[in-house]
Amino acid sequence: MLIFQRILKLSLTLAFVVGVVMFALAKREQAPIKAEYDRLRAKFGELPNVSPDRFQILSFQSEEPGHLVWRFRPPDNVPIKFNSEISFGGGSCRGGTTSYGAKRTEGLIRFRIDFDNPRMVCFLKYPHGHMTCGSSDAEAAEAYRQHWDELTIETVSSTTPESYSQDEIIDLVRITAPEKFADGTSVRSGENGLCLLVRIGTPTAFDAEKAKAQEQQ
Known part of the structure; x- marks a missing residue:
């Protein structure tokens, strides 16, 4: 019994140490983008009310x-x-988070790819959360960097602020890739060429969309 307790205690201690190390590594990876996030927020000022x-x-x-x-x-x-959903280079990272709060505060949403990282790390930062995805390798990273203008990028208007009701789900950005780049390089991406998809809305709107899809099945 004593041996079992010692093993259990050692296992819990090891799990705690591993958790702390993983948290520290994730925080270190996010540090540069957090600093840039704060700089951009100061640069772009406030949205009109x-x-x-x-x-x-x-x-x-x-x-x-x-x-x-x-x-x-x-x-x-x-x-x-x-x-x-991040699927650059054939990797796939999916995430979902819900933030709560009565105060209406504004912030930045930012997506960035570190093409120089051997894992082609993608960073997504938004108010009250973030996502980091090592989605591929150096070869795919260089291909995407060289052929970025061949991707289809669909996003909201960049000329004036866009306003949306709470009943809508906002497709903030959808990036898709062709089967091959212009030089014949094969493209690794997600289903139907999907590379990036970010959607925003209220939980009620997402639930309504899900219910409608189930009705149509």
């Missing part, structure tokens, strides 16, 4: 491949759900 019961989003153009930024303000007094 609109109705407190609507979403407001403004996209910013970036000349840097693999770098996308949006200004975001949610409605008051409603939970907000973020769903995302």
Whole structure:
């Protein structure tokens, strides 16, 4: 019995240490993007105030491949759900989180690819959460960097702030790739060429979409 207790204690201690190490590594990976996130927030200033019961989003153009930024303000007094899928290079990372809070604060949503990382690490940062995905390898990273302008990038308007009701699910960005790049290089991506999809809405809107899809089956 004593031996069993010692083994159990050792196992719990080891699990705790591993958890702390993994947390520290994840935090270290996020540190550069967090610093840039704060800098961009200071640079772009505040969105003009609109109705407190609507979403407001403004996209910013970036000349840097693999770098996308949006200004975001949610409605008051409603939970907000973020769903995302990253499939650059054939890897697949999916995430979903719901944030709660009565105060209507604005912030930045930012996506960036570290093409120089051997794992082609993708960072997604949004208010109250983030996602990190090592989605591929150096070869795929270089192919995407060289052929970034051949991807189809669908996002919200970048000229004026867009306003959305709480009944809508916002496809913030959808990036798809062709089967091959112009030079004949094969492209590794997700299903139907999907590379990135970020969707935002209230849990009620997502539930309604799910119920409608089930009715149509």
